[in-house]
Each structure stands twice: as structure tokens, then as C-alpha cells.
Amino acid sequence: MRRLVISLVSVCFLVVAAFAAAPQVATLGKCQKRKPPVVFPHKKHVDMKLDCKVCHHKYEGKGEPRSCFTCHKCEKGKAPSAKMAFHKKCVKCHKKEKKGPRRCSQCHAKK
Numbered sequence: 349m350r351r352l353v354i355s356l357v358s359v360c361f362l363v364v365a366a367f368a369a370a371p372q373v374a375t376l377g378k379c380q381k382r383k384p385p386v387v388f389p390h391k392k393h394v395d396m397k398l399d400c401k402v403c404h405h406k407y408e409g410k411g412e413p414r415s416c417f418t419c420h421k422c423e424k425g426k427a428p429s430a431k432m433a434f435h436k437k438c439v440k441c442h443k444k445e446k447k448g449p450r451r452c453s454q455c456h457a458k459k
């Protein structure tokens with residue numbers, strides 16, 4: 349019984365951890381100075397059946413992909429800046445699909 353309780357508790361932790369890891373919605377605002385942060389509906393994009401690697405381009409397919417911000421910093425370094433990476437990734441696809449926000453104020457929306 350005790351063991352069952354312990355394993356149930358750890359299952360709960362795993363579930364919580366999985367939810368915490370792959371966000372429903374992520375607020376992209378680490379580098380925001382001039383523009384309001386961008387609300388990114390992660391789950392909605394995953395539900396479009398996009399491969400994780402479409403965005404998580406360094407992901408090997410094992411475990412959880414790492415945050416874009418681990419490599420894409422506010423200032424350009426080894427990797428392009430976060431601003432550059434997100435603008436290229438996000439806006440490019442929305443233009444191609446003719447869907448999703450393409451104007452500045454649609455992503456950088458004032459609350």
C-alpha cells in the first residue's frame with residue numbers, strides 16, 4: 349500500500365512536470381524593452397500537427413526540447429538574437445500560410 353501511494357505520488361509529479369515542460373501558452377518576453385511581450389499559444393501550434401523540429405530545430409527527439417532562449421540570447425552571440433530567431437521563425441510561417449499574426453501589434457499586443 350505504501351509503495352502504491354509513493355508511486356502514485358511520483359506519477360502525479362511526472363504529469364505535473366510534463367505540463368510544466370510543454371506549455372499550453374508561453375509568454376515570450378525575456379528581452380522585451382520596446383515592445384510588449386508576445387503571447388504564444390504553444391498547444392494550438394502543436395495541435396496543428398507540426399513536427400516539434402519545425403521550431404525546436406536543434407532537438408534530437410529525446411526527452412524535452414530546450415528553450416530557444418538557452419541559445420538565442422537577447423543579444424546576438426553564437427546563435428542569432430532571440431528577436432531575429434522568433435521573427436524569422438514565426439512571421440515567415442504566418443506569411444507563407446497567410447494565417448496567424450503578421451503585423452507588429454498583433455503579436456506585440458498591448459494589454
Ligand code: HEC
Nearest residue numbers: 376377378379380381382383386431434438450451452455
Ligand atoms: C509573429 C509574431 C511577431 C510579429 C508579427 C512581430 N514580432 Fe517582434 N518579436 C516577436 C517575438 C516572439 C520576440 C522575442 C520576444 C522575447 O524577447 O522574448 C520579438 C522581439 C521583438 C523586439 C525585441 C525586443 C524589444 O522589445 O526590444 C522588437 C524591437 C520587435 N520584436 C519589434 C517588432 C516590430 C517592429 C514588428 C513589426 C514589423 C514585429 N516585432 C513583429 C514576435 C513578433
Ligand code: HEC
Nearest residue numbers: 369370371374393394398399400403412413414415416417
Ligand atoms: C510553432 C513552433 C513550435 C512547435 C511546433 C513546438 N514548439 Fe515547443 N516551444 C516553442 C516556443 C516558441 C517555446 C517557448 C520559448 C522557449 O522557452 O523555448 C516552446 C517551449 C517548449 C518547451 C519548454 C522549454 C523550456 O525549457 O522552457 C517544451 C518542453 C516544448 N516547447 C516542447 C515541444 C514539443 C514536445 C513539441 C512537439 C510536440 C513542440 N514543443 C512543438 C515553439 C514550438
Ligand code: HEC
Nearest residue numbers: 403404405406414415416418419426427428433434436437
Ligand atoms: C542548442 C541551441 C539552440 C536552440 C535550443 C535553438 N536554436 Fe535556433 N539556432 C541556433 C544556432 C547556433 C543557429 C545558427 C544557425 C545554425 O547553426 O543552425 C540557429 C538558427 C536559428 C534560426 C535561423 C536564423 C537565420 O538567421 O536564418 C531560427 C529561425 C531559429 N534558430 C529559431 C529557433 C527557435 C524558434 C528555437 C526554439 C523553438 C530555437 N531556434 C532553438 C541554436 C539554437
Ligand code: HEC
Nearest residue numbers: 386387388389398402403434437438441442445447448449
Ligand atoms: C510552421 C508554421 C508556424 C510557425 C512556425 C508559427 N506559427 Fe503561429 N500560427 C500558424 C498558423 C497556421 C496559425 C493560424 C491558426 C488558425 O487560425 O487556426 C497561427 C496562429 C498564431 C497565433 C494566433 C492564435 C489565435 O488564437 O488566433 C499566434 C498568437 C501565433 N500564431 C504566434 C506565433 C509565434 C509567436 C510563433 C513563433 C514562436 C509562431 N506563431 C510560429 C502557424 C505557425
